[in-house]
Amino acid sequence: MSRVVRSAVKRLAQKVLGESDVRGLMRKRKLWLEKKIYRQPVAIAELRQQLTDLGATRGRTLWVQSSWNEFYNVPLRPSEMIDLLRDMLGPSGTLAMPAFPIDQDERKVFLVDKAPVYTGLLCEIFRRNPQVRRSVHLSSSVCAVGPNADFLVRDHHLTDMAWGKDSPFCRLAEVDARMFGLGAGFEFMTPLHAVECLLFDEIPFFHRVFDGRVKYRWKRANGETGEHEYRRRTGDIRPKRLRRHFGPEICVDARLSNLRMLAADAKPFIAQAVRLGRRGITMYIEPAPKPELFVPLDKGSTA
Known part of the structure; x- marks a missing residue:
């Protein structure tokens, strides 16, 4: 269409x-x-066991994307859900969530430690925890707490692309993170965007999903300030188009009452997305993914 x-x-x-x-x-x-x-209440013990079965185990790095609207059968407040996850991971585990700012006006100073997020109530409550660290990025910042938090978030404002090398999203693979979608399905898995960044210099098509640049100023609560410039993503996506290419050896689905859950290890998940990108299988419908745009560039060529 x-x-x-x-x-x-x-x-x-x-x-x-x-x-x-x-x-x-x-x-x-x-x-x-x-x-x-779906009216069946979810028992906390049952929820805990299901999360354990999906990979929320002690010492693990866990990436969580969620829709709190879907938790209506879970008798927990958002803060209690976060406490449950942190308790399951233990002190040696790391919890991370998206913290994409609601206000992305590049003319304003991005107040890193104050700007609210649009990525859901669970993420916003998590962001407000004083122990949580937040990466500096106007469009795609990330919050994390735990031993791997600093590694995940510290260099985001040095990247040229929001989801590429040295971003929290690619670093999830480096720390063997487990990714969860809780009430949020495959279409919400932001690390899918790593593809256009990792293949930018290889596949001409991925040059077309970036249009211009964004430059903004940022400030932390401790007075630290700086500037960051990155490539602006454009295009129209349908992530569900890719779901059938991620079998149970990569993505696992589960459900308790109404609450949908999805789990995947970051490294094979991103690797599979990159393999698909090389084959011209993409979540983008705009720009049009024409086959000739997926012929690899020669070294030294530009798209």
């Missing part, structure tokens, strides 16, 4: 439904329906 056709369909849906955010409306209606169907 072309961009023109998709835009026309979107405008028609907006007109019929009387709602500008069609996807948001559909998610709300889906959640309303699921609450009518």
Whole structure:
């Protein structure tokens, strides 16, 4: 489906439904329906065992992306859920979550230790913990606590691409992290974006998913300040298109009552995404993934 056709369909849906955010409306209606169907409370012991079975074990580095709306059958507050995860990982484990700022106006100073996130209530409560460290990045910052936290977040503001080498996302693979989606499925797995960064110099197509640059100033609560410039990502994605290429040897699905869960080790997950990218299998629908754009560049060539 072309961009023109998709835009026309979107405008028609907006007109019929009387709602500008069609996807948001559909998610709300889906959640309303699921609450009518899934009413079984989730026992904490059962939740803990399921999380253990999925890989939340002592000493592990755990990356969590979540949708707190889906936790309606779990009798825990967000702070209690975070405490549960940290208790399972123990003092030698590291917990990390996305902390993408709501306000990404590059004309303003990014207040690293104060800016709220749009990546969900669990992430926002986690960000507010004084023990948590946050990476400096206007579009894709990350919060972490534990022995590997510093390694994950310390160099994000030195990167040219938000998800590339030396970013927290690629470093998840280096520390053998386990990745969880809790109430948030495969389509929310941000490390999928590592592909366009890692293959940028190899596959011409991935030059097209970046358009211009972003430069901003940042400031920490301790008075530390700086500037950072990075490539701006563009395009339209459908991550679910890739799900069938990630079998149970890489991605595991589970469910308790309504709560969907997904688990994967970061290293094979990112490696598989890169292999697919080299074959021209991508989550992007815009720019159009034409086969000729996936012919590898010769050394020294530019796209």
